[in-house]
Amino acid sequence: MRVLHTEEQLRQGVERMASEIAHAYGDRPLTIVSVLTGSVVLLADLIRMLEMPLRVGVIEASSYGGARTTRGELTVNAELLLDIRDRDVLLVDDIFDTGHTLVKVVEKVQELGAASVRTAVLLRKHGRQEVSAQPDFVGFEIPDEFVVGYGLDYDDHYRNLPYLGVLEQADLDRHHELFAASEKQ
Numbered sequence: 492m493r494v495l496h497t498e499e500q501l502r503q504g505v506e507r508m509a510s511e512i513a514h515a516y517g518d519r520p521l522t523i524v525s526v527l528t529g530s531v532v533l534l535a536d537l538i539r540m541l542e543m544p545l546r547v548g549v550i551e552a553s554s555y556g557g558a559r560t561t562r563g564e565l566t567v568n569a570e571l572l573l574d575i576r577d578r579d580v581l582l583v584d585d586i587f588d589t590g591h592t593l594v595k596v597v598e599k600v601q602e603l604g605a606a607s608v609r610t611a612v613l614l615r616k617h618g619r620q621e622v623s624a625q626p627d628f629v630g631f632e633i634p635d636e637f638v639v640g641y642g643l644d645y646d647d648h649y650r651n652l653p654y655l656g657v658l659e660q661a662d663l664d665r666h667h668e669l670f671a672a673s674e675k676q
């Protein structure tokens with residue numbers, strides 16, 4: 492798979508983002524809310540680079556329809572979320588593409604009574620945004636290509652890659668070959 496950012500480059504980008512976050516919040520206690528599932532690798536790395544007192548929660552955003560490019564109906568599930576009333580919340584997500592997901596999740600967190608909401612994303616895809624809101628902290632600006640690894644999936648696979656790769660046609664063919672083969676066994 493073609494590597495867009497190596498493990499080392501990702502670490503440096505996340506470190507830079509962590510120091511921007513630390514600078515913005517100082518010693519104020521923070522509640523970090525991770526948008527499942529793509530942000531869990533970023534979450535694990537980011538929180539270990541932050542030294543202020545913090546709590547961690549999760550929220551789920553999913554779009555029905557499945558296919559990776561088509562837009563389905565977006566739903567936000569806050570059933571697993573810890574109490575965020577009157578807290579300073581930092582939402583953490585994997586990628587800001589059209590931006591619709593993060594806008595929806597921000598609305599939900601505001602509805603639940605957060606004192607403030609800011610957003611941090613590992614990636615922002617160049618030239619794709621359909622909303623006016625922008626993430627407050629961004630790890631990397633990337634070109635308009637489909638990426639996997641470091642938490643990001645294709646068909647729930649590849650989240651465990653330590654680097655960020657571009658999923659090209661040959662990779663897709665190989666994926667479907669492997670997947671078809673395992674279904675036959």
Ligand code: 5GP
Binds near residue numbers: 584636638639
């Ligand atoms: P948005 O609502 O900003 O368009 O997209 C949000 C979601 O689409 C992301 O959280 C992610 O799940 C998915 N997504 C968008 N672009 C990519 C990509 O290049 N790779 C992967 N794996 N997921 C993506």
Ligand code: MG
Binds near residue numbers: 526
């Ligand atoms: Mg996601």
